[in-house]
Amino acid sequence: MSVKRDENWEPQILAFCCNWCTYTGADLAGLNRMKYPENVRVVRVPCSSRVNPQFILRAFQKGCDGVLVCGCHPGDCHYATGNYFTRRRFMLMQRLLEYNGIDPKRFQARWISGSEAAKFRDTVTRVSQEIKELGPNKKFQEEWYSEGGAGNE
Amino acid sequence: MSSIIEELQSTVKKLLEDGTVGYVIGWGATRFPDRTTPVFITRPEDAHKLVWNHYCVNGTAKYALDDRYPEKKIGIIIRGCDSRAVNRMIQDNQLKRENLYLIGIPCDGKENPVCEGCQHKNPLVYDVLIGTPVEEKINPDRFKEVAEFEKLSQDEKYEYWAKQYDKCIHCYACRNVCPACNCKECYADQYRVGWQGKQNNRNSNQVYGLTRAFHVGDRCIECGECERVCPMGLPIMRQTKKMLKDINDLFGDYECGLNDSRPHVLGEFDLQDRDEFM
Amino acid sequence: MSRIGVFVCHCGTNIAGTVDVARVAEAMKAEPGVVFATDYKYMCSEPGQQMVKDMIKEHKLDRIVICSCTPRMHENTFRKMLKDTDVNPYMLEIANIREQCSWVHTDKEKATEKAIALARMAVAKVGRDFPLFTSTIPIHKKALVIGGGIAGIQAALDIADAGYQVTLLEREPSIGGRMVMLDKTFPTLDCSACISTPKMVEVSAHPNIELRTSCELEDVSGYVGNFEVTIRQKARYVNHDICTGCGLCETKCPTKVISEFNQGMSERRAIYKSFAQAVPAKPVIDPDHCRKLQEGKCGVCQAVCPLKAINFEDKDTTFTDTYGAIIVSTGYQLIQWQDLYPEYGGGRFKDVISGLQFERLVNASGPTEGHILRPSDQTEPKDVVIVKCVGSRDPKKGKSYCSRACCMYAAKHAHQILEKIPDSNVYVFYMDVRTPGKGYEEFYDRTRKDGANYIRGRVAKIYKEGGRLICRGEDSLLGRQVTVEADLVILETAMVPADGIGEVVHKLGIAMDADGWVQEAHPKLRPVETQTAGVYLAGTCQGPKDIPDTVAQASAAAAKVCGLFSKSEMETSPMTSKVDQSKCCGCGHCEVCCPYKAITLVEIDDREGPKKIRRTVASVNSGLCQGCGCCAAACRTGAIDLLGFTNDQILREVDALCQ
């Protein structure tokens, strides 16, 4: 699939961040005035295990170019074991998406603790860069094939 | 074969006569010699309508879900795959073993391509066994097709599936026949939450296909009913088998619906699970 | 139609410096449902809050979006503010345009665009908010303390002194635990029994404490404030209501059994009190050794008991009670070194003893009345070797952790030997000497000055020759092998969790670490709490520690319990999971992944067509649910959902983000 390079094009990146670790880490990045690309938007969830794999599909459907799921490091989950389930679910999800043609770089999961502001910055910066190189995602995108969104009452 | 039919019919007749079961789900003849149809035998005198031949392809177990709270036991004639379906539905709390009377019948493969890779021809659970067990064989090529497909480039994969989903007519036949699809109300029917559009277009079908794969992939018993009933001939099992293959690779040997299968691969974890998200 | 108000905060220049706040507010006016949008200097300030309240009245707002700093900062502030208004405090969303926007970006145009997107997400989410109400659960002001060692005793006394009811559970016939077995405590050399037995007596006499010995935890259900606990009272065969503890039975019992309390170095009877100062000071029958119970013959105790308190028909009984909080203080035991260290004789040499055995040997009420005598021949040892870290700091054979107390009690043992046996020689084999504690280093220093020989190295082998024990090891400071002939060897063995801790942990739904110690909620900041609200930890069940640390933690756990009990009701977060039972198919996939056991499968009455049926569905105990949402992601049908973060809301957020 050839991608027309538009130098001004900015990817749309969605990051699901768990409230106790990664969201706090992202706040800390702010507190430390670290800089990272504007194209990353965070959705706050209580725990990475709250993230339903269908949310990922929805994001691609609606035109996201990359999706990130971030949570506490295994063993540090605020809810004791949530991220162990996250790990299993998304290892499979990532592979299934790849099997359907989505580059694994477009859907990643990472463990980022509340103190790892720099890791948050580095991760989103790197993901943003990687997606920029991949170009816009057209796979699984709704607008390209149909009019109107799903489920609008 | 004929003696097996006789044994089957007489067993069913007796079960109906003595009131052990309310009815028996099995296969009956149709106008065509190479077709059978699922039948529900309710009277002993109808037991002779049961057939057992190379064309008994329909899965019998899922019908029990339409009668979750039966007054009498439901008799089901089950092959290996049907017994795995029963096991899976019991693990999912959808059926109660005490509500079922399982008439096992070893199966040497039917007019269905999926039977060639079958690793469990003999019923794994039953109350009575008709005939004698057949030899089981391990299928070394269980994930061969998936492994081949994995070699394609991402764009090739995407194109392949996109074309497949262009064919899909969003009829939900694959869902309705699948023993792992046992929700009371499918997510796809819940338009208020808006998980899924009802439109029949590429994207809507893609999302349905992937979501379905993720919903049932960890519990797929590899019966192949989804592909058999698909009017458009989509290779649906290729998606769920990918899930199964990854589960095998990542979380240890796994085959679903066996008597000792782990019931919740995604509802459990191991501290030693591989970690790719560091 | 919802009536949403959007309030964009400048935060001085913190936000306004990078984000065009007026434009954000303006953009929000176009969003569906928004009836009012404005920006303001400091939303969290008094006038800022007042403005929100005024606007709610003026525009009849029913949902609020505040674009400001992180919700982790002021979500509660604004929720509290909404309590005085017509808007439900949970009809509030906060767009984080400071920490995650203005502070991390410099390009004003792009930052403003992002702020608009974040605000739009919040508007989309708030549109699907619905009123939530904190519920309160009554707190049953009675505490259960599991384990009657010094930790449990201290915790029980503290809670009881604060005026609350406590049940103290102990599986042995007497409370006291390990501390009462010790001779002296370091570094002050107080008599251990002299300071612990008064506390034991106080427990038995305290009007607020119900002492339950010979009891085990059978089952626990419920949640903080309302634990339903079933306790099994093991048969004692002695009616303690009648028994006065005269001890006549004990003197007449013909069966001799090895004494657990004296660590196998003396004998007790089959009807026995564990030790002289046992509390309760009444005997029990050990059914495994009682002739009457084993063979049906004997019954001497029954015959001699003047009060007819002996009842051979006694059976285990269970009883159930409700507790508001539970303290786990199950303590430790010493590692079974015999199996792990065949090179130390593997238990074949009577004169290779554990530190706890030495405590009994040197104790005035012990088997030798305080004279240090070798168990093998009852002679006084002249050369004593003390080996530290047996099983500790030895991942190959034992545990990788340090048992923390051994360095100090090894010094204490050395001191006691040198003091009691004037011409004795003490050799202490050590890896490191760790003495962090008040007066600890001084004590160790004193012991060395007393004449204890500290040899840095491990003992490789202990064998017997000519009635003496030959300890061969390494002096790693001199870099050579050393051989010490000893009359007595004391192994300072590792602490490991008490037997049966796994069952207790399982019943309480709390976690264990890899070594079997109970896992605290946070190693630094919540050291006495567990993952399960209302269950607290005291003492060595959480990890090796010495007596002062144990007592401190016990008091801390008691303070937590008293804090909980100071209110009669507890507010619970309404952001818990909720099951739509009409959708639920009862598959149980949510149940298995819930870390709090908050989800159970229940049967409900339903109909299917004309038929009345009993159907299985999931049910959430909102007292236990902590709101992680793992269940919601596991539910394929979406029947279980997390309030405050519903599937619907998150999908809307995703949609809004991509507009």
Place this chain on the structure above:
Amino acid sequence: MQFSYYPGCSMDTTGITYKLSIEYICSKIGLVLHEIPDWNCCGATAAHSKNKMLALALPARNLAQAEEEGLDLDVAVPCASCYSRMKHTVVAARQDENMRRKLEEIIGMPYKAKADVLNFLEIFSRPEMKRACQEKMYRTLKGMKVACYYGCLTSRPVEVTGASSTENPMEMDEIVALTGAEPVEWDFKTECCGASHQVDAPKAARPLIERIIRNAKANKAQAIITACPLCNLNLDMREGEINKAKGTRYDLPVYQFTELLAVCMGAGAKDIGIHKHFFPAFDLLNEYLRKAGD
């Protein structure tokens, strides 16, 4: 039962009693040992203190020879040192495929590392072997107190040998108990005998021997039982020397465990070389055989 057999360099010389007694037992219970053709030195101490690959390759050639012989049999090794070296090679080749290929390259022949290496304690502690021996034994050494000395290399390093215990192994005790002899509990079962240092550094090594004998004696043993030609030699040869040098009166004959088995199966003193011991070994056996009425 059949095994490939690697005798090593000592079996015809210092280990002659071991060899004779093993052969005697084989003839009685039908155990067949196929000697590996054209076997070479196992490398012993010299190789692995100089060159790791050489130390692994020397046994690899022997094992490859055994494989080439076509008999898919485990390899029986009487000497503890040979056993240790060969076991090291098998483990290294099995754990690391690259290492196995490298070894093949060095020895210039295929080596699949299929066969296990077994010492005679492992072989004789198999239940069927114990049963077979018991059937053939008609004499007893009832009451003879013996100290079973395993030496270091039959059990250490445990990562290689997979031994049940490095401190208090019991296999030999159990085998010897079949003869009626009573193994004593003692503390030096797996201590070092000094190995070749008995020759090149006697001053350092003699005390090692002495403390083994002393502890056996202190624990009331009347004889020491070994399962290695070198352990046996060191103890047997130095005991008299020590008595002479230090004025002690140690009186413990040193037997291979196979000697006791063979004697109980009816072997005469000459059959298994009892007269070849350095330290008089005949009287004690004779005494106990007589006591039991033979």
